Amino acid sequence: MRKLLYIFICSIIYSSCSKSNDGGLGQITDSTPSTPLLVFPGSDQLCIDNTINFSWDASTNEDGSSVVYIFEIATDNQFSTIITSEIQTSLSKIVTLDKGIAYYWRVKAKSSKGIESDYSPTSQFYTEEVPNSNNLPFSPDNVAPFVGQNFDGVNTIDLQWTASDVDKDPLNYDVYFGKDKNALTLMVENTEQTTLQVTADSPQTTYYWQITVKDDKGAKTNSPIWNFKVNSF
Numbered sequence: 540m541r542k543l544l545y546i547f548i549c550s551i552i553y554s555s556c557s558k559s560n561d562g563g564l565g566q567i568t569d570s571t572p573s574t575p576l577l578v579f580p581g582s583d584q585l586c587i588d589n590t591i592n593f594s595w596d597a598s599t600n601e602d603g604s605s606v607v608y609i610f611e612i613a614t615d616n617q618f619s620t621i622i623t624s625e626i627q628t629s630l631s632k633i634v635t636l637d638k639g640i641a642y643y644w645r646v647k648a649k650s651s652k653g654i655e656s657d658y659s660p661t662s663q664f665y666t667e668e669v670p671n672s673n674n675l676p677f678s679p680d681n682v683a684p685f686v687g688q689n690f691d692g693v694n695t696i697d698l699q700w701t702a703s704d705v706d707k708d709p710l711n712y713d714v715y716f717g718k719d720k721n722a723l724t725l726m727v728e729n730t731e732q733t734t735l736q737v738t739a740d741s742p743q744t745t746y747y748w749q750i751t752v753k754d755d756k757g758a759k760t761n762s763p764i765w766n767f768k769v770n771s772f
Contacts, residue, residue: 570601572648572656575608580644580664585674585705589638589666594631598648598656606648609655612636616643616661616678617763639668641677641705641760665705676704679712679750679762682733688767694739696767700750701733708754720747720764729753739769 576596580586598606610632612623623634626649636642643663648656663677682699690696702710712730715723716737727735739746745768753759 568602569604569650569652569654571654572598572600572606572650574598574656575646575648575659577644577646577659577662580662582660582662582664583677583703583705584662584664585667586664587667587670590633590635591664591666592631592633593644595646595659597630600648600650602650602652604650604652606650609647609649610644611646612642612644614640614642615763616663616680618643618645618661619763636666638666639674641665641675663703673708673754673756673758674705675758676702676708676710676752676754676760678702678760679752681762681765684767686765686767690739690767690769691771694742694769694772695736696739696746696769697734697736698748699734700762702750702752702760704752704754706754708756708758711753711755713751713753715749715751716746717748718744718746720766723747723749723764739772742769742771744769 575598578594578596580591593610600606608627610625610627611618611621612634613621625632641663643661645658645661647658665674679700679702682701684696698714704710712733713725714727714730714735716726717723726737745766747764747766749764750762751759
């Protein structure tokens with residue numbers, strides 16, 4: 540009887556201690572910060588001043604840990620040529636850029652526990668060099684297939700892309716495709732469409748494609764060279 544009473548008392552003490560450790564609310568685990576939202580400059584914006592005050596909304600974090608922001612500017616939408624990459628504790632940063640260039644920027648949050656959010660969607664903008672002059676279209680974005688995608692059991696692939704122009708000019712596209720990224724074949728020229736179906740002629744092969752976007756004044760911009768692989772038909 541004394542043994543049973545001893546066990547009962549110990550279980551009550553253990554339960555009481557367990558509740559006091561977490562306040563009865565359960566343990567809060569490490570969380571991923573929310574993805575920041577870009578405020579200025581917005582996408583497809585024409586900036587007449589090349590000294591720009593970049594700003595973004597705060598990230599939130601459920602575990603209560605503080606966050607810093609990784610702020611990046613590039614001259615291409617793949618961020619292979621990054622000209623600014625800084626850690627910021629505030630929600631803004633003033634940067635002076637060259638004029639007459641298309642830029643791309645993004646931000647992600649990082650908690651004091653080392654956990655990073657996703658990057659924000661990229662915003663693209665243009666710094667005006669000469670007032671009322673024609674500006675280059677922004678570099679096309681890949682919609683599908685995503686870079687490095689693998690296909691099995693198919694040999695027809697739908698290429699899809701998007702592009703925009705800060706002057707809102709009409710846009711046409713040249714589409715290049717092939718197995719040698721250094722010698723792509725022009726498949727379609729001056730199309731207004733933003734999709735094209737291509738056919739793979741051999742399995743276990745990597746294919747490459749590129750888009751040239753042109754406005755109605757002759758200004759043009761190339762996309763990066765993207766790739767996908769067809770494993771089998």
